Amino acid sequence: MERIVVEQAQLAIPCHMSRDPSSSQLSDLADCPVCSQNLADIGSVADQEAHVKHCLEGGSGTTPQTAKYLVYRLPGESVLIGVECVICLEEFTKGSTIARLSCLCSFHSACLSSWLQRGRSCPVHAR
Ligand SMILES: [Zn+2]
């Protein structure tokens, strides 16, 4: 899988506003990390998730084998803080470097890297 490192500047860090509890996991992102489109312009949270998922899975015109995943450091307001990494069973904390797959599963980047040396797909969704 191809790894895309998301810069801190591409994250929507809500330092001046409180997080909407109904916002999606993808609201850590300000822009689509694949095509750089501003997610706020796309529409609803569901549309934003569908867009990023589609881009991560290769978008149109490329083969599905070129699946990508995102790597970024968790901002302090991320909804993923306190969520358990299913590989090492430790919780994500602010500043953890995490990897997010197109299926929206998230793991520590280091955990996923070592996992991918043994398998080729998501530890949760692997068949
Ligand atoms: Zn995109």
Ligand SMILES: [Zn+2]
């Ligand atoms: Zn882990």
Ligand SMILES: [Zn+2]
């Ligand atoms: Zn998954």
